[in-house]
Amino acid sequence: MQRMTETLKLTTKEPLYAMAITWVLLFPLLCFASGYSFSFENGAMNTGAGASFAAQGMSEKTPVLRIQMVAAFLICAFLVAPCIRVITANFRSDILIFGLPLLAGLSCIWSQNPQRTLEYTTLLLIGLALSFYLVERFSATEIVKLFLMVGTAAAISSLVVIAFFPQYGLQSRSLIALGAWQGIFSQKNTCGEAMTFLLLAGFFVEVKSPSAKVFRVAYVAVVLLIIVMSRSASAWVICASCILFIVTMHFFARMPRKDVAFIAFLLVGIAGTAGILAFKYFDVLMLALGKDPTMTKRTILWVGLVPSIMKHPLLGYGFMAFWQGVRGESANIALIMNWPGESYAENGVIELCLELGTVGVALYLLVFLRAVKDAIYCFKRKPSSTVMWYISLLFVLAISNIAGGVLVSPVDLKFLLPMVAFMGLRREAQRMRSLRIA
Numbered sequence: 001m002q003r004m005t006e007t008l009k010l011t012t013k014e015p016l017y018a019m020a021i022t023w024v025l026l027f028p029l030l031c032f033a034s035g036y037s038f039s040f041e042n043g044a045m046n047t048g049a050g051a052s053f054a055a056q057g058m059s060e061k062t063p064v065l066r067i068q069m070v071a072a073f074l075i076c077a078f079l080v081a082p083c084i085r086v087i088t089a090n091f092r093s094d095i096l097i098f099g100l101p102l103l104a105g106l107s108c109i110w111s112q113n114p115q116r117t118l119e120y121t122t123l124l125l126i127g128l129a130l131s132f133y134l135v136e137r138f139s140a141t142e143i144v145k146l147f148l149m150v151g152t153a154a155a156i157s158s159l160v161v162i163a164f165f166p167q168y169g170l171q172s173r174s175l176i177a178l179g180a181w182q183g184i185f186s187q188k189n190t191c192g193e194a195m196t197f198l199l200l201a202g203f204f205v206e207v208k209s210p211s212a213k214v215f216r217v218a219y220v221a222v223v224l225l226i227i228v229m230s231r232s233a234s235a236w237v238i239c240a241s242c243i244l245f246i247v248t249m250h251f252f253a254r255m256p257r258k259d260v261a262f263i264a265f266l267l268v269g270i271a272g273t274a275g276i277l278a279f280k281y282f283d284v285l286m287l288a289l290g291k292d293p294t295m296t297k298r299t300i301l302w303v304g305l306v307p308s309i310m311k312h313p314l315l316g317y318g319f320m321a322f323w324q325g326v327r328g329e330s331a332n333i334a335l336i337m338n339w340p341g342e343s344y345a346e347n348g349v350i351e352l353c354l355e356l357g358t359v360g361v362a363l364y365l366l367v368f369l370r371a372v373k374d375a376i377y378c379f380k381r382k383p384s385s386t387v388m389w390y391i392s393l394l395f396v397l398a399i400s401n402i403a404g405g406v407l408v409s410p411v412d413l414k415f416l417l418p419m420v421a422f423m424g425l426r427r428e429a430q431r432m433r434s435l436r437i438a
Contacts, residue, residue, distance in 0.1 A: 021137075022146055024079070028072035028130075029150045030157075030184075032413040033194045036069045037186040039168040040161060069411070073126050080129045087132045096367045097422065100408060101125045103356055103363060104319035111318025112328040120320040123410035131419040140386035140424060144205050147417070148219065151198030155222050158183025158191070180231040192227050192235025193404065196242065197396060197417055199223045203246055204389035238400050245395050249388055253379070298346045304337050305345055309353055316357035320409075348401035352408055364407055368394070371422045374429035381432055386424070393421040 041064060080087060091098040104121045111117040134143055161184055162169035171180045171188045185191035202220040207213050227239050308322075308329050316322070323330045323343040333342060345351040353361050371394055378387045397418045401407060406414040 021079070022149060024075060025146065026150060026153055028075050029147075029413065029416075030153060031068065031072040032411065032416055033150065033154055033198070034185050035190060036072070036411055037065055038184050039182055039186055040165060040184070041065060041068075042186060073123055076126050076130045080126065080133050083133055083136065084129075086136060087129050090132045090136070091128075094423075094426070096363070096370060097128065097419075099363050100360075100367070101128060103360055104408070107315065107318045107321070107356060110312075110315055111321040112324060113318065113321040117318045117321045120410060124319070124408070127410035127416060128419060131416060131423055134420055135423045135427065140384070140428070141206050143420065143424070144201050144386055144389055147198060148201040148205050150413075151195070151201055151223060152219060154184065154195065154198060155219070155226060158185070158226060159222070177231050181226055181229040183226060188230045189232045189234060189404070192230035192232030193238065193400060194413060195223050195227050195230070196235050196239045196400075197393075197414055199227070199239065200242065200246075200389060200392050200396065204385040204392070206385055234400075234404055238396060241399050242392060242396050246388075246392055249379075249391065253383060253388070301333075301337070301342070301346055302350060304333055305350060305354065308332065309350070312357060314357045314359055316353060316355045316360060319355050322351075322354040346404055348405035348407040351406075356408070360408070367422055368397075371425050374425040377429045378425060378432060384428075387428055390421040390425045390428075393417055394425075397421075 042062070101121060101124045104117070104124055108114045108117045108121070134146070138146060158169065158181070162181055169181065169183055171177055171182050177188055180188040182188045182191045185194060199220065202216055202223065205216060207216050224239070227235050308317075311329070317329055322328070325331070326334050330342070345354060349361060352364060356363075375387075375391045375394060379391065383391070397405070397414075400414065406412045409415045
């Protein structure tokens with residue numbers, strides 16, 4: 001197995017930006033970041049009328065967006081195809097990761113929309129195969145640089161759209177957050193959260209030359225500016241929490257192991273107490289901050305989804321098949337709550353529970369907990385910058401799924417990046433264990 005995977009690794013010292021393959025990857029990765037709907041491709045949605053149609057469930061993907069989505073996955077399939085034997089071996093050796101598309105595929109049997117489930121399961125397999133491909137094809141440091149390139153392309157193109165095509169780059173669908181930056185993304189929250197994920201590469205990319213250091217500082221500054229100007233409260237909280245986590249992680253990495261254990265235990269206790277108090281006095285806290293206690297009606301939606309979850313608690317309604325507008329079980333949400341255009345649970349865990357039930361949530365939780373175990377093992381042994389990047393991705397995954405986020409979706413960078421982290425940490429932990437045995 002090791003000999004097979006080694007054949008994929010790069011042996012050239014050619015800079016990453018000079019490799020043709022990285023430029024080919026930019027298109028699908030930018031599509032993943034935007035959710036396959038760039039702001040300049042769907043400008044009608046950035047108007048009051050367009051937003052009204054969407055709220056009533058009357059909008060759908062245009063042929064151009066569908067072709068773009070197919071093209072992105074065809075590029076991924078083209079890149080993955082020559083390595084299919086190695087990737088298949090990786091799937092077989094990692095039954096937890098493979099369990100996700102396997103359960104998604106099996107859900108065609110009970111899905112509300114078997115055809116949609118089958119289509120998205122195919123895309124899920126390609127997305128996971130791409131994650132394996134990135135981990136095997138590039139070194140860990142090159143993967144960080146690749147996503148730094150993606151973040152750079154997203155930031156520059158967003159600034160261009162904002163400056164020269166404000167009808168697309170600035171949100172104008174309602175008076176709420178009028179003028180907020182959305183750049184190339186379909187919506188300000190998508191912009192803020194996607195750029196937060198991409199921001200992390202700027203903190204952990206390895207740089208040596210003075211010019212590279214200047215570029216990294218400029219990258220972090222520009223991406224932070226975009227996040228701030230997106231005026232996405234959720235992105236602000238996630239970004240601030242990530243920066244605090246990164247600072248704490250660097251502080252721990254320089255401390256003696258016995259002191260780390262004590263302080264970590266203390267911080268977990270403080271965080272747990274703060275979480276309990278925040279939950280108990282949530283409404284008071286939100287009102288004090290000038291925010292809606294229902295989190296823009298998210299809590300109302302969550303309560304409304306409980307009866308639907310209880311009808312199919314174990315296996316859900318099929319992968320990517322719950323939201324059918326006024327058809328199927330989602331019709332109850334549309335009628336009872338008068339939200340016919342709703343297509344997302346506004347919480348990654350609840351969304352996965354609706355699709356694959358508690359079995360799917362438990363399977364994903366096992367994958368996540370194994371990654372946490374690998375992260376702890378690697379962190380105890382002088383972690384590299386890429387290991388800390390993987391760990392920060394686990395953190396942002398956890399915090400972003402409180403009031404939004406994505407767990408299993410083949411069309412989102414917020415799914416692809418954590419998968420890269422899961423696989424990267426697994427390989428790094430295995431490498432460290434093999435060196436210890438040797």
